[in-house]
Amino acid sequence: MSADKIVVSGFRHFFQSDSGRVQATGEIDVTIREGEVVTLVGPSGCGKTTLLKAIAGFITPSEGQILCDGKPVRGPGRERGVVFQELAILPWRTVRKNIAHGLEIARVPKAERDRTVERLIGLMSLNGFEDRYPHELSGGMRQRVAVARTWAADPDVILMDEPFAAVDAMTRLTLQEELGRLCATTHKTVFFITHSVEEAVFLGDRVLVMTKRPGTIKATLDVPRHGKGGRDWDSFTGDPEMRAISEQVMHLVHAERV
Amino acid sequence: MMGRIAWKLLPAAPALAILFAWWVYWTIVQPPPSVIPSILDVVRTGAELAFGGRLAGDIVASMGRLLGGVAFGMVTGMIAGFIAGLWRPVADFFNPLVVFFNAISGIVWLPLVIGWLGVGNALATFLIWNTVFFIVFQNTVLGIQLVPEVLEQGVRSLGGGRWETIRSVTLPGALPYILSGVRSGLGFGWRALIAAELVGATTGLGQLIFSGSEYHRADIIIFGALLIGAIAMLMDRWLLAPIERRTVVRWGLVAASRGR
Numbered sequence A: 001m002s003a004d005k006i007v008v009s010g011f012r013h014f015f016q017s018d019s020g021r022v023q024a025t026g027e028i029d030v031t032i033r034e035g036e037v038v039t040l041v042g043p044s045g046c047g048k049t050t051l052l053k054a055i056a057g058f059i060t061p062s063e064g065q066i067l068c069d070g071k072p073v074r075g076p077g078r079e080r081g082v083v084f085q086e087l088a089i090l091p092w093r094t095v096r097k098n099i100a101h102g103l104e105i106a107r108v109p110k111a112e113r114d115r116t117v118e119r120l121i122g123l124m125s126l127n128g129f130e131d132r133y134p135h136e137l138s139g140g141m142r143q144r145v146a147v148a149r150t151w152a153a154d155p156d157v158i159l160m161d162e163p164f165a166a167v168d169a170m171t172r173l174t175l176q177e178e179l180g181r182l183c184a185t186t187h188k189t190v191f192f193i194t195h196s197v198e199e200a201v202f203l204g205d206r207v208l209v210m211t212k213r214p215g216t217i218k219a220t221l222d223v224p225r226h227g228k229g230g231r232d233w234d235s236f237t238g239d240p241e242m243r244a245i246s247e248q249v250m251h252l253v254h255a256e257r258v
Numbered sequence B: 001m002m003g004r005i006a007w008k009l010l011p012a013a014p015a016l017a018i019l020f021a022w023w024v025y026w027t028i029v030q031p032p033p034s035v036i037p038s039i040l041d042v043v044r045t046g047a048e049l050a051f052g053g054r055l056a057g058d059i060v061a062s063m064g065r066l067l068g069g070v071a072f073g074m075v076t077g078m079i080a081g082f083i084a085g086l087w088r089p090v091a092d093f094f095n096p097l098v099v100f101f102n103a104i105s106g107i108v109w110l111p112l113v114i115g116w117l118g119v120g121n122a123l124a125t126f127l128i129w130n131t132v133f134f135i136v137f138q139n140t141v142l143g144i145q146l147v148p149e150v151l152e153q154g155v156r157s158l159g160g161g162r163w164e165t166i167r168s169v170t171l172p173g174a175l176p177y178i179l180s181g182v183r184s185g186l187g188f189g190w191r192a193l194i195a196a197e198l199v200g201a202t203t204g205l206g207q208l209i210f211s212g213s214e215y216h217r218a219d220i221i222i223f224g225a226l227l228i229g230a231i232a233m234l235m236d237r238w239l240l241a242p243i244e245r246r247t248v249v250r251w252g253l254v255a256a257s258r259g260r
Helices: A048-056 A095-105 A110-123 A139-152 A169-186 A197-203 A233-237 A240-254 B002-029 B039-052 B054-086 B088-102 B106-117 B121-145 B149-156 B162-200 B205-214 B218-246
Strands: A004-017 A020-033 A037-041 A063-068 A080-083 A157-161 A189-194 A206-210 A217-222
Touching (some): A004 A048, A004 A189, A020 A063, A020 A189, A020 A217, A037 A197, A048 A189, A080 A139, A110 A139, A110 A169, A139 A169, A169 A197, A169 A233, A189 A197, A197 A240, A206 A240, A217 A240, A233 A240, B002 B039, B039 B054, B039 B218, B054 B121, B054 B205, B054 B218, B088 B121, B106 B121, B106 B162, B121 B162, B149 B162, B162 B205, B162 B218, B205 B218
Parallel strands (some): A037 A189, A037 A206, A080 A157, A157 A189
Antiparallel strands (some): A004 A020, A004 A063
């Protein structure tokens, strides 16, 4: 059994608005073990992004605490990389410089930096676009750069907030498979938020289902990974066990329609 | 090919249209030269001034004051803008003062400042600074506030500290607004410069125009105005536009204007 990487206990969050305090989430307890891919699916507005931002350290929880490797989270840090829903790569850096940014900050020597960047450019099929600026790329390409940038910095935990929500359906299938391969080969701890049931089951070792706002964790389902992990759409759609889990998650989510 | 040449020459078309209208009006109405001179008169006066020796000195004097004042206003405006843009309490403290002083034209200060600084380059520098500072300051603050927060969060979760986010996110992110402030600042800097030179200098294009008005020489006034406009256009094209092409246009933050 792997060690606990992220432990969220007694977490609740409130936002201050003009009309008073708004409850963003109910009480949430989540444990993510090292090397595990945990996906979280829930209706929009349930507070899933709030939970992710708290783990990332962008917001301080109103109640409860969040531990990373046993230490309380007090702000953002390079051990917790984030891939955002909206585009967060820098428009004024080329693809190569965006991917290398985390390594530059960590003062990694240039030769090693270049090797890492080349490897990720290959893994994310960005060959030939190294010296382009983000505005010259398609939406899918940009999201690949965002994923590569976070992976290059080599964080222990990667937090992903609906990273493929804005790309077209065809590209999304490819990106999901690429991400599946990346998770399988690098053994990173990944926390992935989505509102797509299929995506959650396809990528997760474990799927968490949230209730509508103020959201709490309603159910946890284990997704058995046979052989190579089954993270390609051909074997996924043909697998009755995966279909059964997807249906189960679908029922749970369906009950939370807003 | 012909099309591309025509496209390059297009920016000159409005100037030619105005010259043509001027010529038509002058030929038909024949106004007295002290009201509207002919194009030929203006050209002849320009040539006389250029070869008579005075013009080059006036241009150099004006450009020196302009660049000095604009550079001073730009640097102080950007520094103050960054401090106010990055620290909310500082912005809250300074905003009323900025609104207050921004409303007061340099001409109001002129009689006082002549007493403090005397007549000369310091006076011109102050008047230009008084215009450029506020424009650059406000554009810088706005530019910083409009940089998407998610870009900063992304760099912080890559391990970047405060300085790294300022250097790699805030500064380039605010650049389109800063450059727009510099562009307006240069234009208003010219206005302030000429105002300063009318009263507070013995050389410069402002003095040239002032001497024209004393002798009712409309040709000198119009020649001076044309010269100022032409220099301003050249500076925009050869100084600012290349900077924009290499930065904000290259990054896709601002659409390239097709004429260039």
